[in-house]
Amino acid sequence: MTVIRLYDKPECPFCWKVRLACSELGLAVEIIDHQAPARQAEWRGVSPNGTVPVLRDDRVAISESNVILEYLQDLTGGLLPGAPAERARARLLNHYSDTRIGQALRQVIFEKRGKDPAHWDQGRIAAGVAAFHQALPFLADQLDGGDYFAGRYSLPECALTARFGLAEGYGVAIPEAFPTLQAWFQRMKERPSYRPTRPLTLPAVRP
Ligand SMILES: N[C@@H](CCC(=O)N[C@@H](CS)C(=O)NCC(=O)O)C(=O)O
Structure with a gap:
């Protein structure tokens, strides 16, 4: 599995649900504070709406928490029931x-x-x-x-x-x-x- 980076803000509920999903799926994630001065330019480059969370791996950068969750589901099959x-x-x-x-x-x-x-x-x-x-x-x-x-x-x-x-x-x-x-x-x-x-x-x- 490629390195997953999550541009994040601790109290953002959309970020927290993605952090929970990654943890439940056993995915190692590098959490990046989107407000850290050294990371802001890079976060803005992958966040067209200027929001967090943004998940980035070596294939794709995804803003919008629900699109992130669907991507994690597609990768792992672990976030949705079968029926x-x-x-x-x-x-x-x-x-x-x-x-x-x-x-x-x-x-x-x-x-x-x-x-x-x-x-x-x-x-x-x-x-x-x-x-x-x-x-x-x-x-x-x-x-x-x-x-x-x-x-x-x-x-x-x-x-x-x-x-x-x-x-x-x-x-x-x-x-x-x-x-x-x-x-x-x-x-x-x-x-x-x-x-x-x-x-x-x-x-x-x-x-
Ligand atoms: N629909 C978006 C909503 C994300 C959102 O509203 N994020 C807020 C934090 S909770 C945000 O990024 N605000 C701008 C900021 O904190 O700089 C999603 O589901 O990802």
Whole structure:
């Protein structure tokens, strides 16, 4: 396997889900801080939209996290289930994580990140938490008490582990009304992929 480089930002949820996927697939990855002055020009050269993550190997440079995940799936076969209906469910939940869950949590994280708590807009935070809670029944239905969202570890595990991990880091817990989601997240945190990929800058993780 060729060397894989990932232009990355630790707290970016799209980056974290790619880091999780690489770890779960056993791929060695060189993580590059896209803001490091010595690497910025090279990152800009492979990121047409000016975003992270960007994965680069000796064949291709890919911006857009979901295209990266599809590429890793094509290389390894390890990120999607086999049956078409389960593959569709995995992709749908990955999209739900990027959109509905992401939009809810963004309100909380952007309000809290780097700000003195005295200056937090509590209304914005409450709206984000409420939107997060409203997005959970669909996930609980989809999990349906199973070990994984689509029959085996796949895209939604990468995507939602990163989102729930960020939520936890910024003080947003999964409510007790969703015990199967709580148990699922606990299992994800106990996997070997979690600790090495989590952002050390998260408020709840900082030493
Ligand atoms: N649709 C893109 C979204 C990526 C994205 O929004 N990345 C943010 C960080 S979370 C970014 O690169 N922002 C510019 C920056 O941080 O310099 C993907 O899935 O890769």
